Amino acid sequence: MGNFSLNLLFDPLSLFFLFVIFIVSLPSAIYSFGYLKGEYSVGKIKLSWFLLAIFVLSMSLVVTAGNALIFLLAWEIMSLVSYFLVVFDTKHEKSVQAGTIYIVMTHIGTAFLIAAFLILYKHAHSFDFTAIKNACQVMPSSIKHLVFLFLLIGFGTKAGIVPMHIWLPYAHPQAPSHISSIMSGVMIKTAVYGIIRFVIFLLGVNSLWWGGLVLVLAVITCLVGIVYALMESDIKKMLAYSSVENMGVILLGIGAAMFFLSLNLQYLAVFSLVAGLYHLVNHAIFKGLLFLSGGSVYKATGTRDMEKLGGLIKVMPQTAFCFLLGAIAISALPPLNGFVSEWLTLQALFWGAFYVPVSAKLFLTVCAGMLALTSALAAACFVKAFGITFLALPRSQSAKNAKEAPVSMRIGMFFLSLMIICFGLGASFVIKLLTRVAGTATGINVSNMKFSLNNFTIMPQAGQGVYLSVPLLACALVVFLFIGWIFYIKFLRNKSRTYTTWDCGYYKLDARNEYTATAFSKPFRIAFSFFLLPYRKTEKIRESFYHVKSFVYETHTTMVFKKYIYKPLLGSVFKTAKIMRNIQAGSIHLYLGYIFVTVFLLILFMNKF
Amino acid sequence: MKIPLAIIQLIFIILFSPFLSGLITKIKNTLRMRKGQGVFQPYLNLRKLFLKREVISETASWVFGVAPFVVMASVLTAALLIPMFIGQSPLGGAGDFFVLIFVLALGRFFLALAALDAGSSFTGMGSSREMFISSLAEPAVCLVIFSVSLQFGSTGIAASFGMHPVPVSLLVAGIALFMVIIAETSRIPVDNQETHLELTMVHEAMILEYSGKRLALIEWAAYIKQMLWFFVIAQLIFPIASFSCCNNFSGLISWGMWYLARIMIIVIAVAIVEVSLAKMRLFRVADFLGFGFVLAVISVICAILRI
Structure with missing residues (x-):
């Protein structure tokens, strides 16, 4: 084994990922007090705490390992523990099945990682990162290509890059909600850490096609993820698919950074990496929040099917508010955090298109166009998710009788809601810190790179008149809303009449007349039918030839x-x-x-x- | 300097925007050989709505109540991002073209939620279709922004405002943007503002449950949004210098004439498109916007080739 030592790394890159791990794990752990109570036996609750602790520790070890072997061990512990957490609900047949898919896929990924590490070991004669880094500088480029591909497959499986994403929508929803939140929020991010640490930091990007490949995969991942998310009416599964989409958005930033590194556009590479990392932490926060609030809904109603929910905003106002904040953030709407990172990614692609040679300009432009499509579809997806789940009338008795989540669960959710707002308004401060992280990862001196004008305005390129000031935008919105509020107090309050929804003259509308999640996504299903291949199942149960007793109609999409x-x-x-x-x-x-x-x-x- | 500018700009856009809608209706009616309503009808409508007491659905929650205000706030914020009179905008440091799109999307997001909140299947249908159309329009808008920004070397809105040559790429981008605007402002052939036929309306279906003052707010916000888009497209295709360039009174008058005339050109174009086309089926809108996307790609290519 040579000079084997248990050395840990605490450079800005590792510290950043540690921060991401703890900012989601902490509220999730607090949340689990209330979530687990009553749902499981006392012994199982203890077991879950034990597993949670190991899970978080192993993830922390993954991002701080200074040695490929330690990394691999921690990686494996993380995968196994998360497997046990996925199958935690052993009474559900689905959990076991989901767990099996997960563990098979994750081990295929690990196999590729082991292969890559062994190749690296053969050249470095050590598993130590510094030794590997030195060896990579003299490694022949054909071997480098091979290692890159192995690493991409290995980490891509964990990250849920299409087409290796199939385990994700099974495994994430099946775990208890606070674990889903950590898995979607953080665990898949360790794969991004792996890509940054091994490909960008150790291996060093040396070919244009690496970045190109990552960008293409990222675009496909975005679109496939969000289109499937739109079709889903299981709230946690929808969130899992949306994680696939967001991994795509993150990888757009990372891929663009790799692309620019190989073109030696250092300023842009750092900027793109900042955009990717920003989206990474944002996604961790809002996806964590969405899974937690989705979990509250599940706990309160016993179902994850949106078609059976509705009207929850009246019985669970605080959970609804948290989910709404998360939905606004994930739909990239100002002035919350998702908007900032999406804007940064668009800017990265734009400045890329501006500075790269002519042949690559159109490629980056189309990537940006697809990113825009993705974010618009995400908005549609979350209008559906929030609108169907929380608004209008309850569609089932259990939704009607739901109760607001207990305090510990709300604390977890409110903490993350607060983070969403902080990471939106404090964008330029975050960017300053992320620039240092990106500098470490790329090995570029960032001391003279500045992406912000003052403490409130982001500025990707000096002197080009491009700014983003989230506090200013938020100010404008708040001022107008305040004027609106005065208007409301003066003219509207207590002056409107409450009456039933217009019912076309029919008699008494009820929840059955509401639009459903399936109906909401119908236009999208038809527009993307070339990919979704929707089909119908109809079944008539007849009493006699003339009398149909019941009629079953189902619509599905082909996986x-x-x-x-x-x-x-x-x-x-x-x-x-x-x-x-x-x-x-x-x-x-x-x-x-x-x-x-x-x-x-x-x-x-x-x-x- | 900036706060007076912001106030002037807001007053101008708030007061002037309903006029454009009235004008479009008037032109349409004239083309159809009808007498039709007066140009100031939108103002009268707004007045009527503001005086009316509103009815709120009993299934609705606070989202329904808040949405019109968010919509109004979002379009007004967007209005402040655009430099209308001089080369800078009141909120210039706050954002660029992309931010403009995202800010407008905020209003749409809330409106779509409010539609689902009412619990009627019409409003739900409107909400679904509105999100469908807007998400298909998004990539085209993004590419138009790319094309314009590649031309001017900046995504800042101010960069593309002021006097500038109009190369092919900008013209094509303008046409692509025009197609998107037709969808965004819910006009024929994508949507029809005049109909209240349940199955054909999109935007109107979405706001079906609103009445009285809140409806007035939504309508007004729609007028403002429409004017913003008209303004952007006019500035791209028919650029105009900052009015501070005019050094005497007659210069100022002719500046003002041209300033309004170019918006009128867009208005007339929209009216002609509306009377000469029939409304499309919803799923042909995908093709329509797909064509807009292709045009946007062409304009990007032109911008790359510097023609």
Whole structure:
């Protein structure tokens, strides 16, 4: 093993990720007091605390490991513990299935990581990061390409990059909500850490196509994630798909940074990385919040199906308010934090398009266009999520009888809500700190790079007249709302009549007349039908030929990746296994022979290198 | 300097914007050989609505009540981002073109939520369709911004305002933006402001449950938003210098004439499009906006090639 030592790294990059881990884990842990109570037995609650502690610790170790081997060990502990947390609800069949998909996928990813690390070890003769970094500078570029691809697949599986995302929408919703929040908010971010630490920091970006590939994957991930999220009416599954989308947005920033690094546009590379990292911490915060408030809904009503919810804003006003804040933030609307990072990413792509050679300009522009489409679809998705879940009339008895979440759960949610506002208004301060993080990651001297004019205004390029001042925007909005409030006090309060919703002259509308989540997403389903391949299932139950007793109508979308990639893949794995069964005849002599041949081949193989 | 400018700009846009809608209706009616309502009808409508008592649905929550104010605040904030008279805008340091889009999206977000809040299936349908159309329009808008900003070397709104040459890329971008604006201001062939036929309306369906003063606010916000868009497109295709360049009174008059005339050109174009086309089916809107997107891509290519 050479010079094996347990050294930990505490450079700005690691510290930033530690911060992200704790800013979500802390409120989630507080939240779990109330969430677990009554839901599980005392022994199970204790177990969950134990697992949570190990989970958070292992993630912290992942981002602070100064040694590839420690990294890998922590990574594996993290994966295993999160598996146990996914299958925590053992009584649900779905949990076990989700856990299986998760653990298989995550180990495929880990296999690629191990391969990449072994290649690195072979060149560095050490697992230590500094040794690897030195070795990478003299490594032949073909090996570098290979290592990059392995790392991308390995970390991409954890990050949920399309098409390796399929475990994410199964595993995340199935875990208890505070764990979903940590998994979506933080755990998948460790993969981004891996990409930044290993690809940008250690390996060093040396080809244009690396960044290009990441950008293309990021755009696909964004669009696929949000289109699936729009179709989903399971609130936690929708959030999980939206995590896929947001990983895409983060990777747009990271990919752009890699792209600019290879073109030696240092200023832009740092700026793009800042944009990506900003979105990373923002997503951790608002997705954490959304999962927590979605979990409160689940706990209060016992269902995650939006079609059975509705009207919760009246019985759970505080949870509703938190969810609304999260929804505004994730839809990239001013003046909250999601808007800032999305704007930064757009700016990064724009300035990229402005400065790169002509051939790449259009590519970056189209990336930005797709980002715009994604954020607009995200807004539609969260209008649906909030509108159907919390507004209008309750669609079921359990939604009607829901109670506001207990105090500990609300504390967790309000803490994250506060963070959303802070990270929106304090944007230029955050950017200052992130610039240092990006500087460490890229090895670029950032002491003379400034992305803010004063403490309130962000400025991507000096002297180009491009500014963003979130406090100023918030001020303007607040002033106008204040004027509106005076108007309300003066002219509107207690002067309006309350009456039923217009019912076209029909008799008594009820919750069944409301628009549903499926109906809301119908236009999108039709517009994206080339990808979603929607189909219907109808079933008539007849009493006699003339009398239909009941009629079942279901609409589904085809899971393209599952059907056309994973199903055939799994099929061929089983087929190969069947063929391989032939060599297992049960004779011990034969097995000894196999061992001998294997050892022989291994010796030959070793000699070759 | 900035606060008086902000106030002048706000007063101008608030008072002038309903006039444009009245004008479009008037032109449409003239083209259809109808007498029609007067140009000032929107003002009368607003007055009527402000005097009326409103009815609020009993299923609605505070989101329904707050939404009109958020919509108004968002369009007014957007109005402050645009330099209307001189080369700088009152909130110039607050944001650029992208921010303009995001700020307007805030109002739409709340309006769509409020529509779902009423619990009627019409409003829900309107909400769904509005979000559908606006999300398809978004990539085209983004690319138009890219094209314009590549031209001027900045995404700042002020950079593209003032006197500048109009290359092909800006013209194409202007046309693409025009198509988007038709969708954004809910006009034929994407939507129809005049109809209250349940299945064809989009924006009108969304605000169906509103009445009285809150409806007036929403309508007024829609007028303002429409004027903002007209103004942006006019400034791109028919640039005008800052009025401080006019050194005498007659210069100021002719500046003012041209200033208004270029907005009138857009108004007339919208009116002609409205009378000469039929409303599209909802799913053909995707093609319509897709064409807008393609035009925007072309304009970006032109901007890259510097033509």
